[in-house]
Amino acid sequence: MRAMGQPPKGIRRQRLLAGLRLHDLAEKAGMSATTLSRIERGERTLAEEERRALAVALDVPEAELFEEASDMDRSTEQGR
Numbered sequence: 001m002r003a004m005g006q007p008p009k010g011i012r013r014q015r016l017l018a019g020l021r022l023h024d025l026a027e028k029a030g031m032s033a034t035t036l037s038r039i040e041r042g043e044r045t046l047a048e049e050e051r052r053a054l055a056v057a058l059d060v061p062e063a064e065l066f067e068e069a070s071d072m073d074r075s076t077e078q079g080r
Helices: 009-017 022-029 033-042 048-058 069-078
Strands: none
Touching: 009 048, 022 033, 022 048, 022 069, 033 048
16 A cells, blocks of 8 residues: 555656657646646645546556556566
8 A cells, every 4th residue: 555645656757658658648648747746746735536537548547547667677677
């Protein structure tokens, strides 16, 4: 379980893997770049609707927005 204020690390990671700038992902997800930046830094809680919108915009399951990098690296390596 994530501690309060700890950012969902998978959002930034998935954004970078998709080659998207913060502004681009924010626009695709229907939120401001400021809001997305605050979410990525853990300064703002991620609402359920925002979580869904980000998952759709990134074309990933919602759970991947919260996976640690090591978890994602292992799943990527297993797919090779």
